[in-house]
Amino acid sequence: MVAETSTPVPDQPLPMEWWDSVLADPRAAGKPWLPIEQRRLSELPREVLRVECLRCFRVVEIQKADAIRLCGPHAVWKDVGQRLLDNGCQQRTGRRHEEDGCWPNWTR
Numbered sequence: 001m002v003a004e005t006s007t008p009v010p011d012q013p014l015p016m017e018w019w020d021s022v023l024a025d026p027r028a029a030g031k032p033w034l035p036i037e038q039r040r041l042s043e044l045p046r047e048v049l050r051v052e053c054l055r056c057f058r059v060v061e062i063q064k065a066d067a068i069r070l071c072g073p074h075a076v077w078k079d080v081g082q083r084l085l086d087n088g089c090q091q092r093t094g095r096r097h098e099e100d101g102c103w104p105n106w107t108r
């Protein structure tokens with residue numbers, strides 16, 4: 001059994017009151033600013049995404065379109081970029097998590 005929490009979408013046009021409440025929502029005026037690494041791929045304002053590793057100094061670049069094709073538009077760039085770096089990381093110590101793997105440097 002999967003708990004269904006959202007109400008089903010009615011099969012009719014949304015009432016005007018609904019649109020009024022949406023447009024009156026302060027969040028509709030402007031999205032809150034998020035650091036680039038916390039944004040979803042579809043929200044990133046550039047076509048080429050770039051991340052550097054502060055430990056092994058590799059730079060990984062990927063076209064946004066490719067990243068979306070691989071991971072989907074709702075993937076968070078931080079997760080995608082970390083995975084890209086980890087694929088070729090030379091800094092695997094096998095010790096504590098903080099000492100292992102790449103340290104991404106999100107270029108703005």
Ligand SMILES: [Zn+2]
Pocket residue numbers: 053054055056057058085089090091101102103
């Ligand atoms: Zn690295």
